[in-house]
């Protein structure tokens with residue numbers, strides 16, 4: 347049996363909002379799971395179930411109240427603020443629902459940003475931007491500004507920015523939430539293709555069963571806990587989608 351490389355591990359993570367002595371709310375109640383290299387995992391849950399809270403602690407934007415998050419075996423609770431920012435900029439790629447592109451930078455400059463912030467020389471940056479832009483089919487719009495391109499193209503620019511520095515893991519928060527259904531499907535096809543052919547380890551948070559059906563494993567979060575999981579296990583996407591719909595229909 348080949349050993350699988352663990353990229354992400356969440357160990358007994360809890361998150362409580364509100365100071366001690368004030369009204370407190372436990373949004374995460376002991377989360378445990380791991381993601382191995384090459385997986386495409388979706389986390390599904392209703393509004394208020396803790397998805398954003400979980401994603402914030404995975405992305406090191408927030409710390410768990412208790413418990414640990416390991417990325418590439420590094421426990422990020424041991425890092426100070428500067429080390430965390432550096433760790434995040436090297437190990438993590440993000441795609442957000444609302445793109446988060448800088449409107450006063452061209453698409454090329456937006457994609458280059460993680461490398462620019464690392465202090466990489468521009469003659470090394472350009473070929474890396476060209477390569478990922480070609481992979482995502484957006485080489486023709488690099489000189490334009492985000493406002494000049496469609497929502498689907500904006501999200502491809504955001505995906506290119508998330509991947510240009512070759513992070514250990516791609517984290518996506520409702521990446522199709524602001525897209526029309528055709529652009530959403532194209533983006534999900536691309537994410538699945540990047541996962542299968544380029545080995546991009548991906549974790550996507552969504553409440554949309556169609557989006558989740560592109561993943562190879564779905565974890566369900568409810569009231570701050572991970573309940574069951576569904577494995578695609580070689581099923582065609584459409585059958586996995588129907589399995590998921592049945593599962594959601596029978597879950598109380």
Ligand SMILES: Nc1ncnc2c1ncn2[C@@H]1O[C@H](COP(=O)(O)OP(=O)(O)OP(=O)(O)O)[C@@H](O)[C@H]1O
Pocket residue numbers: 363364371372373391392393394395396397398399400553
């Ligand atoms: N800063 C905060 N202070 C207090 N409570 C919070 C805070 N942020 C979130 N919560 C509460 O924690 C719970 C989980 O919120 P979270 O945003 O993680 O859910 P979600 O699954 O992402 O929901 P949605 O899909 O609506 O974004 C909710 O009950 C929310 O009200």
